[in-house]
Amino acid sequence: MHHFQVRNGEMHCEGVPLRRIARATGTPVYVYSHATLSRHYRVFDEAFEGVRHIVCYSMKANSNGSVVRTFTDLGSGADIVSGGELARALAAGAPPDKIVYSGVGKKPWEIEEALRRGILMFNVESREELEAIDAVAARLRKRAPVSIRVNPDVDAKTHPYISTGLMKNKFGIRIEQAVKDYEWAAGRRHLDVVGVDCHIGSQLTEVSPFVDAARRVRRLVDRLIAKGIPIRIVDIGGGLGIRYHDELPPHPREYADAVADAFRGLPVTLVLEPGRALVGNAGILLTEVLYTKRIPSPGGRGKKCFFIVDAAMNDLARPSLYGSYHAILPVGKTPRGRVTADVVGPVCESGDFLARERIMPPYRPGDLLAVMSAGAYGFSMSSNYNTRPRAAEVMVSGSRFEVVRERETVRDLFRAERTASFLVRGRGAKR
Numbered sequence: 001m002h003h004f005q006v007r008n009g010e011m012h013c014e015g016v017p018l019r020r021i022a023r024a025t026g027t028p029v030y031v032y033s034h035a036t037l038s039r040h041y042r043v044f045d046e047a048f049e050g051v052r053h054i055v056c057y058s059m060k061a062n063s064n065g066s067v068v069r070t071f072t073d074l075g076s077g078a079d080i081v082s083g084g085e086l087a088r089a090l091a092a093g094a095p096p097d098k099i100v101y102s103g104v105g106k107k108p109w110e111i112e113e114a115l116r117r118g119i120l121m122f123n124v125e126s127r128e129e130l131e132a133i134d135a136v137a138a139r140l141r142k143r144a145p146v147s148i149r150v151n152p153d154v155d156a157k158t159h160p161y162i163s164t165g166l167m168k169n170k171f172g173i174r175i176e177q178a179v180k181d182y183e184w185a186a187g188r189r190h191l192d193v194v195g196v197d198c199h200i201g202s203q204l205t206e207v208s209p210f211v212d213a214a215r216r217v218r219r220l221v222d223r224l225i226a227k228g229i230p231i232r233i234v235d236i237g238g239g240l241g242i243r244y245h246d247e248l249p250p251h252p253r254e255y256a257d258a259v260a261d262a263f264r265g266l267p268v269t270l271v272l273e274p275g276r277a278l279v280g281n282a283g284i285l286l287t288e289v290l291y292t293k294r295i296p297s298p299g300g301r302g303k304k305c306f307f308i309v310d311a312a313m314n315d316l317a318r319p320s321l322y323g324s325y326h327a328i329l330p331v332g333k334t335p336r337g338r339v340t341a342d343v344v345g346p347v348c349e350s351g352d353f354l355a356r357e358r359i360m361p362p363y364r365p366g367d368l369l370a371v372m373s374a375g376a377y378g379f380s381m382s383s384n385y386n387t388r389p390r391a392a393e394v395m396v397s398g399s400r401f402e403v404v405r406e407r408e409t410v411r412d413l414f415r416a417e418r419t420a421s422f423l424v425r426g427r428g429a430k431r
């Protein structure tokens, strides 16, 4: 469920016509619905009602301060993957004792900062990382709360780039090795073993891989407790899928029941790290058609259209990167008829497309389009490729909207650059 609806022939976000936002901020612009974000959080959180749990919003899906603040206001913690995200999480009001730190490549300064701030735990991905955290904690005379991210070797049946729970992935430690690492960690004075963690992938549309992973993690927890290692936290990661096209992902309740069931009877707090499920369908990317182009169809029959829009792969990388589907809908009245078209951006790559071979109305220059389900891994993966300033971000609540991140300026893009002194032909320079 989301709050992007057509009323009187005009698509609105909650009470605001998208056209009004486009006029005020220009395009491309990301638009987020506060009511949708809140609703998704509540539905997810309430699904785990009756189980001791902490929802740690996975910030890499969308790290805009107002988005994160929406969740922290509702009681959310944060799942972070860098020192940068730690700073953002704290700035957006995440309580340190609800922050979990994941990722395979934590640097010493990042570990130190997280330790000083007193986060809930580090999700550790290798023995060497355990040693690094132990060393930083010893230097600071602190005890670092750790859990080991185990690789349960289950197939998440999702896109290979976002599948993380297989033995061949770079993530986690295989369960047998993890037992040894837990025993080692339990004997270190500056490590406090608190939990077990796993995250098997993203955009999962079935519960069975979650159940498989949870059962393996449960067996591990039982073994560790039997060895006298008191596991208090089980972090089951994120990964719950959303509907982009015709997927039928499980309802959060179904997911919650399956996961909670696997840990019944254990005195643990569950940590959940949803990203996409909270933000994906709460945001769109608004773009304008710049030009249209018709070429003879490669198949020989009819014509193929290109709609060249002002958003590109640098703004929304998912179609280019994973071949992902995003519905593209008209914001206003549509011209009559149907054509087969690619929606492409201005970037100089043939891989720069937002949609391919879609049946859609014969749009004209100036038409506004809404690229749907762009709230997760949209802006947060955007780049400045082709020296394109990153889009503005807007949040809507009821009949109000506010810019929650200004569009970058061209000046912003090379502010940090320096012309090498030996290139500058200033006064007195040799020719």
Ligand SMILES: *Cc1c(COP(=O)(O)O)cnc(C)c1O
Binding pocket: 058, 060, 061, 079, 102, 103, 199, 201, 202, 203, 237, 238, 239, 240, 273, 274, 275, 276, 277, 376
């Ligand atoms: C990316 C990620 C998540 C969030 O994944 P979603 O599919 O967006 O829910 C959670 N935990 C970890 C460790 C991640 O890397």
